[in-house]
């Protein structure tokens with residue numbers, strides 16, 4: 001099985017909103033999207049088709065389960081037959097979580113299982129419209145919601161959360177500031193590399209992962225530094241390709257650790273997983289060097305062999321971070337060594353319990369995680 005939403009793409013594809021099925025539409029978004037006038041663009045197109053529209057615009061960065069519950073309450077009252085997530089990963093993820101709870105208020109979000117069928121699509125359909133280029137949530141099986149009690153980021157997954165439709169209008173993402181283009185673009189790279197080496201990798205997902213990786217190396221720096229529209233458009237599509245890849249292959253410890261660093265030390269997701277990626281590549285050297293060599297060949301890197309592939313790829317990831325002005329060190333992502341050292345026990349616990357760590361090609365033990373964190377403190381490549 002290969003899961004993928006129906007995709008409309010290209011400048012002007014937002015007009016497809018007027019052709020979506022649904023008479024009662026709940027739009028899930030945040031205040032910034034409203035200020036930018038993007039919400040109004042969607043509302044206008046929904047009104048054209050005569051739909052009743054309700055807006056939930058209370059999504060915050062790193063959204064909590066309480067926000068998703070509030071949105072689900074509004075859905076229960078309004079009874080939509082279409083739920084649209086409009087915004088970055090946070091809005092799209094809250095739309096997914098509310099979509100889940102709207103149909104299944106009897107199941108706690110934290111009890112969602114990737115192996116279960118919940119009948120979610122019988123009550124409403126789910127459409128996602130990204131305004132950033134990174135999360136891949138518009139095409140993915142998952143959503144990340146913060147548990148209010150523990151502060152832990154819950155990586156929730158269920159195949160019915162793959163949206164029915166994703167609308168990729170790159171012009172919606174042109175308003176992203178350079179820093180956001182940099183961090184979200186790094187997230188694309190990490191999704192695609194982790195999906196390519198994940199232990200569920202497969203022929204179909206490989207194809208889209210490789211295209212996403214090529215696009216990042218070709219266009220991310222240009223997108224960040226110049227705001228070139230073609231570069232930003234390519235990155236917008238690469239984000240979705242990488243989302244499709246991770247949905248069908250899985251992720252790995254760059255996300256397991258990245259979620260923990262994000263939750264405990266408040267680092268933006270893309271910067272957190274980007275920082276971890278080179279270490280994750282090195283940690284998986286023995287299981288994945290042949291796969292790294294395939295990536296390097298697809299990127300046209302000369303002189304690559306299985307012996308030097310790990311170092312070359314991790315160096316390329318670090319170098320790309322430098323070129324987009326994110327120094328690949330703890331300091332560079334805004335974390336003090338002292339805080340990081342103190343957080344190691346909790347970071348270890350969160351990382352090994354993160355569902356994304358499961359599909360890592362090399363299983364990381366508790367000791368491995370602790371050792372990886374020590375190496376990060378010393379800014380030292382993984383050699384064990």
Ligand SMILES: [Fe+2]
Pocket residue numbers: 135187190191255269273
């Ligand atoms: Fe991610």
